[in-house]
Structure formats: C-alpha cells, structure tokens
Amino acid sequence: MPAWGPRPPPPRPLTPPDPSDPDPAPPPAEASPARPPYLDHQATTPCDPAVLAAMAPWWNDQFANPASRLHRPGLLAAAAVEQARGRLAAGLGLALGDGPAGMDSQHWAVVFTSGATEANNLALKGLAEAELTAGGQRRHLLTLATEHRAVLDPLRYLACHGFRLTELAVGADGLVDPAALEAALQPDTLLVSVMAANNEIGVLQPLAAIGALCRARGIRFHCDAAQAVGHIPLQPAALGIDLLSLSGHKLYGPKGIGALVIAPGVRLAPQQHGGGQEGGLRAGTLPVPLIVGLAEALALALADREPRAARLGALRDRLWAELQALGGIQLNGALAPRLAHNLNVTVAGVDGTALHRALRRQLAVSSGSACSAGSPSHVLAALGRSRAEAAASIRFGLGRGTTAAEIEAALAVLGAAIQELRG
Ligand SMILES: Cc1ncc(COP(=O)(O)O)c(C=O)c1O
Known part of the structure; x- marks a missing residue:
C-alpha cells in the first residue's frame, strides 16, 4: 500500500452525447466511404505496415509467455523482449545493464508499460513513494501548467497526499523560461516534470537547460516525451533526464504499449504489484507482439x-x-x-x-x-x-x-x- 494511502482521485464523468446536437458526428466507414x-x-x-509485419509472428505462431523459462518457446519470447528492449535503448543513445529490465547500478533501464500514461504514473508516484519509504525529506514537485493530464493528474494526486506541487506558468509562446523555473525550485524539490513536446501546440521545451538546473541540485528530472520520441533528436543522457516516458501509438507503433526509461541509480516504488516482471517494477505478463512492434516502430521512425x-x-x-x-x-x-x-x-x-x-x-x-x-x-x-x-x-x-x-x-x-x- 502506498505510504500516502490508497485513495485515487474520483474518476471524471464520461461525456454523454449532446442530445441538443442536431448533427452528431457520423459513424465513420459506412457513412462516408x-x-x-x-x-x-x-x-x-x-x-x-512494417510494424504490423514485425509483430505478426508473436501473436499466434510464437505465442509463449516470456516468463516461461523452462521451455524453448518461452525462452524465444523472452529473447525477443530483450532484443526489443536493447533496440529501444539504442534508439535513445543508451546502453542497458545486465540486470532485470536492463537495470543495474551503472546502466539505464527500460521498463515496458501500457503507454505513456502508465509510464508517467510509475515515474511520478514511484519516485515520490520511494522518497517516503527511504525516509527522504523532499516534498516539493514542480511541473508546467501546460503538461498533459497524464502528468498533471498523478502530480495532483501526490499533492493530496503530503507533497506540494507548483504548476508553473508558461509564456504566451507556450515555452517555460528556465530562469523562472530556477526561481520556483525549493530546497526540498524532489522532482521536476517537463514534457519534451506539447501535445496540443507542439512547442519544444528547453530540456537541456532544465536538466542542467536539476542535475546541479540533485533534483530528479522526468520528461514526458510521448510526442517527441521518433520525431525530434532526443538523447536523455545528454539532456540530464532521469526518467523518460514514451508511447508506441504516437510514433506509428501499436496502441497499448509504452515504456519508462530510467537513469542509473534512480529508485522507484512499483505502482503495480503481481508476478514480479520487469525487475519487480511493473507486474503483468509482457505483451510480446506490442513490445516487438514498439521497438520496430522506433527504429523506423528514427530512420525517416x-x-x-x-x-x-x-x-x-x-x-x-x-x-x-x-x-x-x-x-x-x-x-x-x-x-x-x-x-x-x-x-x-x-x-x-x-x-x-x-x-x-x-x-x-x-x-x-x-x-x-x-x-x-x-x-x-x-x-x-x-x-x-x-x-x-x-x-x-x-x-x-x-x-x-x-x-x-x-x-x-x-x-x-x-x-x-x-x-
Ligand atoms: C504528451 C502526452 N503524454 C501522455 C499521453 C498519454 O499516452 P498514452 O496514450 O500512451 O497513455 C499522451 C497522449 O495523448 C500525450 O500526448
């Protein structure tokens, strides 16, 4: 149980169709060929299509569970997952370690998730919980007012459970001024979360400057790069990023897969418990076809x-x-x-x-x-x-x-x- 209690924020109500709308959006295919x-x-x-082709064998032909280490099909599936992990890391200019999910004290790790939303939750809540359980005293979190809800909502959740949150304003151009960000840091800032590319207005935040500010103060820097990976050059190590979230379906890959990239030495508390997969950081049977597809999609996206x-x-x-x-x-x-x-x-x-x-x-x-x-x-x-x-x-x-x-x-x-x- 998280140290700050298990209560999630209330779910947002579904938006029902507007009955006063005389011209509802048509159902796609049949209505407009x-x-x-x-x-x-x-x-x-x-x-x-090349991603679909790469995924194809792993649905039905080679369908084994990569956690089944006692037979050859399971070992083949596990090898495919590890190959995909390595390809993903290489695409971001990173080398993985030998431990589970590539984790060891010297190297970066890649943990597969269901998408960027889950990667953000694991990064933000996982870091905060690890700080609490380690007896750390840092309680301040900083982000931008223009972040995706998949960052704002987990951080607001933390703000209801003992942390303080600053949602920093951006300029009229949508960009954060690094000097304003520096001024908003506090002695007990644990984490700064700033996205690489905004999902609505596309602006690219000054990651290198923010990374340098964080690094100089021992503050962890999380970057939601869902809209950026595969679209702009992005090397987390060079930018001072400690935690980076990405998503398959934003880069011509499948939906339902993403990853959290973790710098050496960053400690996270798992937010999903179960079978101990992904070095214990993300329990659940690994979706081999989606993982293979994600790695292929990134390679293709980087190529063109x-x-x-x-x-x-x-x-x-x-x-x-x-x-x-x-x-x-x-x-x-x-x-x-x-x-x-x-x-x-x-x-x-x-x-x-x-x-x-x-x-x-x-x-x-x-x-x-x-x-x-x-x-x-x-x-x-x-x-x-x-x-x-x-x-x-x-x-x-x-x-x-x-x-x-x-x-x-x-x-x-x-x-x-x-x-x-x-x-
Ligand atoms: C910046 C950003 N972060 C997170 C997400 C959520 O990603 P996913 O759909 O993989 O959970 C999106 C998707 O719209 C996004 O644009």
Whole structure:
C-alpha cells in the first residue's frame, strides 16, 4: 500500500452525447466511404505496415509467455523482449545493464508499460513513494501548467497526499523560461516534470537547460516525451533526464504499449504489484507482439525522421501561410521551436462548436487533446486564450501519410467553413 494511502482521485464523468446536437458526428466507414484527410496525428498515428509485419509472428505462431523459462518457446519470447528492449535503448543513445529490465547500478533501464500514461504514473508516484519509504525529506514537485493530464493528474494526486506541487506558468509562446523555473525550485524539490513536446501546440521545451538546473541540485528530472520520441533528436543522457516516458501509438507503433526509461541509480516504488516482471517494477505478463512492434516502430521512425520532418515542416508552413491569408487566424504557441508536423490556430469571429461541426465530416482535426475531449483546453487557457477562443481553435497534426493534396483539401474545407460562419 502506498505510504500516502490508497485513495485515487474520483474518476471524471464520461461525456454523454449532446442530445441538443442536431448533427452528431457520423459513424465513420459506412457513412462516408471516402476518408476525410486525417490531420490528427498528435492524437494517434496509424500502425506502420512494417510494424504490423514485425509483430505478426508473436501473436499466434510464437505465442509463449516470456516468463516461461523452462521451455524453448518461452525462452524465444523472452529473447525477443530483450532484443526489443536493447533496440529501444539504442534508439535513445543508451546502453542497458545486465540486470532485470536492463537495470543495474551503472546502466539505464527500460521498463515496458501500457503507454505513456502508465509510464508517467510509475515515474511520478514511484519516485515520490520511494522518497517516503527511504525516509527522504523532499516534498516539493514542480511541473508546467501546460503538461498533459497524464502528468498533471498523478502530480495532483501526490499533492493530496503530503507533497506540494507548483504548476508553473508558461509564456504566451507556450515555452517555460528556465530562469523562472530556477526561481520556483525549493530546497526540498524532489522532482521536476517537463514534457519534451506539447501535445496540443507542439512547442519544444528547453530540456537541456532544465536538466542542467536539476542535475546541479540533485533534483530528479522526468520528461514526458510521448510526442517527441521518433520525431525530434532526443538523447536523455545528454539532456540530464532521469526518467523518460514514451508511447508506441504516437510514433506509428501499436496502441497499448509504452515504456519508462530510467537513469542509473534512480529508485522507484512499483505502482503495480503481481508476478514480479520487469525487475519487480511493473507486474503483468509482457505483451510480446506490442513490445516487438514498439521497438520496430522506433527504429523506423528514427530512420525517416529527418526527411519526414523536412517534408511535413514544409507542408505545415504552407498550411500556416495559406491560413494567414484567410485573415483573423492566430497562431497558438511559438512557431519555433516546435514539432515540424504540428500547427495550432485560433479562428477569430466564429463559434467554436459551429466551426468543428462544419469541419468534422470533411476533415479529421481536433480542438485540443484527445484525452480531454469535451473540456476546454487547459493548454490554450495557459496561453491566455479565452474559453470561446480555445473552442474556436484547431490542432493540425500532420503525419507520415499526409500529402500536399490533403493540405489543399483541408484549406479548401476550412476556407469555406470560415467564410460561411463569418457570414
Ligand atoms: C504528451 C502526452 N503524454 C501522455 C499521453 C498519454 O499516452 P498514452 O496514450 O500512451 O497513455 C499522451 C497522449 O495523448 C500525450 O500526448
């Protein structure tokens, strides 16, 4: 039982369909056979066919449990998991140790999880609980107001259980000023958690500067890199990161798999107990196909990262230039440094609900994070946007399959919708 008690925060209510909506979103396939351009790759990416192929043998042909060490199929599955772990670590410029999950006192470890949400929970709650059980006195946690809910919610949970939490404001450009972060550190700061790339506005936080600040003070630095791994160069060791979360489905891998990358010497308390897998840090039978798929997806994403970023950056810049020509369109977040495949804008002079209703049959975009659909974006609020402005905002997430024709189509749809709504 965690030292601060077992009570989770109350679950958020499900958002029921709005009965007053006369034009609910259509069920996909049958209603509209020609798929609208999908520009929501920050919500999720399609699983690459090569990833599917790499996963295929591990579902049915070689289906053994990697914890079954007394027979050859089990040993083969275990070897596949360890190979994937090694590939993942190598993709991040890390060497694993010989211990379970690659853990030993000198080396980095990779613990497989169900995704970035679970990796964040293990990192944040695991570090806090380890501090308590070791008799440590650090009780202050620091993060940004624009973090994903998968960071904010576990930290707020900790703030209800004996820790103090600072949710630092960002500038109007969405970036944190390292000097402001330094000023917000306290003598007993245990942890700083800052994401690599924002999931709504795509801005890239100054990780190296934050890592240096933390390292100089013995503060642990966690980075939610779900939107960044496979998209930007990212070497946790060089950036002073102690704990890094990533997710398969954000980099053209399968859904339901992610990892927590752990620096040598970082102690965590497990948040899931059971069969002792993953060096005791994450109990549960390992999903071999998903793990193999995650490693393959990262290798593929790193292989085409540069040309993909260049191509998508050019398409994104064209989209932004054409949108500006429509007038009354405001950029959310700094244009640079930013993910090459992200754009987030607020459309003036239109009602947000009407705008997204007009777009949704012809364009797959979002108004904010897929994980908090229905509630106004806390990220845009942190940038100073009003509720109405946040609702009239559009997140474009371009992806590997995005074409110039799709961008043209999106612009045409958007231009027509804005013209009609502005009357
Ligand atoms: C920055 C960030 N962190 C965490 C998550 C959650 O990841 P997962 O779906 O793998 O749990 C997401 C997904 O939207 C994200 O964008």
